[in-house]
Amino acid sequence: MDDGTMTEQAACAGFRAAAVAAGLKKRGGLDLGLIVCDEKAAAAGVFTTNRVQAAPVILSRERLGAGVCRAVVANAGNANCCTGQRGMEDARAMARSAADALGIDPEEVLVASTGVIGQPLPAERVAAAMPGLVKKLSPAGFSDFASAIMTTDLVPKIAVETTVIDGRTVTVTGVAKGSGMIRPDMATMLCFVCVDAEIDSGLLRRLLADGVDRTFNRITVDGDTSTNDMALILASGRSGAVIAGEPAESAFGECLTAALARLARMVVKDGEGATKLVDIIVEGAKTAGDARRVADAVAHSSLVKTALFGQDANWGRIIAAAGRSGAAIDPDRIEILFDDVTMVADGMGLGPEAEA
C-alpha cells in the first residue's frame, strides 16, 4: 500500500490502528478500538467538565500527567461510569491487557469508554479480544477505529488535514464520535487526534485546548454533556517537522483546528434526530463573552429549535432568547437575519409576526 492510499484512509506516520468486535455493543459490530504509536508519543488531552466522571476519564487524565503515551484503547457499548471502585479496576485492566499484548508499560496506555452507564465493564471480554485486536493493527486502521467508537452515531467521523512546515508535510488525523449529549464546555464526545509532528506535550495541550474551544466547545445538539467526554492528541514526530515557535506553531494550530472543526460539524450534522445544521453568527457584541452568551442562549433555546425544525421564521423566539442571555443588549438596535433576509431592524419586526 503506498503512502497516497494510506493518506486517503486517514493514516498518520508513526501510528497504527485497528478495531474488533468484542461483544460490548448489544447490537454487535466493531466495539473495541486501539491506536498505537511506534514509539513514545507526546500526548495531551482535554476532558469533560462534568462533576460526574467515568473511570476511564479519571484514569486517562491521571496518566496524561507524564505527557507521553504509547497506546489508546477505546470501547463503545459500555461507558464504565457510575461503576465505583470496580470501574477503576476495570479501566486499569483494560489498559493492562493492551499493554501486555503490545509488550509496553501499562502506564503509557490511555483508555476511553462510551455507551450505557451504571453497568460493570465486561473487562474479560476486552482482555479476550486484545490479541486479535493487536494482530489487526495497521496504518490504515483508523476507519475501523472510527466505526468501533460509534454509539448512536449514524456515520463514522474522520478528518485529515495537512500543512507544510519547514518544507515537511505534517498530517493531522482525527476521529470522533458524538451524536447525543452535545453542548459546549468540553467536550461532549470522544475525539482522538494523531499528528506526525514533533511537539512538546505542554504546547500540544495548549493548542488542543485552543482548538477545542473554537470548535467542539461551540456546537450543541441537545444541550447536555456526558460523563465520558475526552479529546486526546498524540504526536509521533515522524514527519520530521518540529513545532516550536512561530510560524510553525500557528500553522500547526490552524491545521489542527481545521481538523477539529470538520469533526465538530460532522457531530452536529449527525446529531440524534437532527434535521438542520445551523450556524449562529453574532456581530457587534461589546465583548466576546457577550457574543457567546447570545449564541448559547439562542442555540439552546427549545423554542428556537422547534421553530427551526418546523421551518417557522419565528424571530420572536430568537429575540426573546437573546434578551434573556445576560448579554448587554440594546433592544432598539437588534437586527436579525435569516441568511440574507432581514427579519428585524432597529428592534422592530419587518416580516411576519412572532410570539411572546
Place this chain on the structure above:
Amino acid sequence: MDDGTMTEQAACAGFRAAAVAAGLKKRGGLDLGLIVCDEKAAAAGVFTTNRVQAAPVILSRERLGAGVCRAVVANAGNANCCTGQRGMEDARAMARSAADALGIDPEEVLVASTGVIGQPLPAERVAAAMPGLVKKLSPAGFSDFASAIMTTDLVPKIAVETTVIDGRTVTVTGVAKGSGMIRPDMATMLCFVCVDAEIDSGLLRRLLADGVDRTFNRITVDGDTSTNDMALILASGRSGAVIAGEPAESAFGECLTAALARLARMVVKDGEGATKLVDIIVEGAKTAGDARRVADAVAHSSLVKTALFGQDANWGRIIAAAGRSGAAIDPDRIEILFDDVTMVADGMGLGPEAEA
C-alpha cells in the same frame, strides 16, 4: 348574588372585572380584560428580566413607582412588543381609553399584553371595545378575565385562597396565563392578584417577590422567557384586615404564596404539549444555590425531558445533568429516586442501565 357564590366565582372585595371580544385574537373570543378597584388600591409588580421588554412592561413598571393603581387592562392576541415608539404610544392609549371610560386618572391604569410580537397593537379596536367592557364589570368577572388573557393555554387559571387575620377573612384572588416560554427568573407569564387586605405597597412588593421566587420562579416548561411577563398585585383593603408586622405578615405571605403556587402548577400542567408534571426535589445540598443549580440543570435538560416523556427510567441523564450543573457534587454519594424507587445509591446504578 350572595357573597358565597361570588367567592366561588373568584371575587375579591373591592374589585370588579370583565372581558370582551375586541377582535385582537385571530381565532376570536374574549381577548380584552379589565380589573377595576372601587378605590385606589396599593399596587406592586414584578417583571420579566429579559433585556427585550414590551411596551406595556415598560409603562406598567414606570407607573408602579407611585405604588397605587385603580385599574389593569390586559389583552391577548398582540404582545405590543418590538413595536418601537408607536408601541409605547399604543400602550398609553390603551390605558387612556380605560381611564376615560371609567372617569379616572390614566396614570393609575396599568397595562399588560400577550400574543404575537412585532405587529402594531390595534389600539383603535381596544378603544372601541372599552365602553362595552366597562359596562360588563362585575365582582364575578374574574372568570371571563382569566379566559381573555389565554393564548396557547388550554384552560383558564384562577386560584382563590383565604386566611383569617385579626378575626377578618382575607381573600387572595389570582388569575394567570402561561403555557409556553416558561422558565424561572421571572416571571414567564401574566399574573394578576387581587387582595382585600390593607397593606403598604412596599411590603406588598416584597411579599409578591418572595412568593414569585418560591413559585413561578421554580417552574419550567420549555426553558424560555418572554418579553411580556409580569405579575401584578392590587390590595383594596376592603376586608378591614391590616397587614403590618407579625403574625399578619407571615399569614398573608403564606396565603399569597399558596395562591401563586396553585397558579404556577396550573401553568406547568397546561404547558404546551406537556404530558407530565414533575416535581424535582433536591436534598442534602450544601447551599440553597447548589440545590437550585441541580434542579435547574435537571429540569432544563432536553435529554431528561425526552426520557420522562418516553417513560424511560434513564437516570444516567439525570446524573449527567446534575454533574454539569456547577453545584459541588460528590459523585460517590449521589442518590436518585423516582418516587420511592431508588435507582442510584452511592453514585452507582441499582436498576436498569443508562447512557453516557
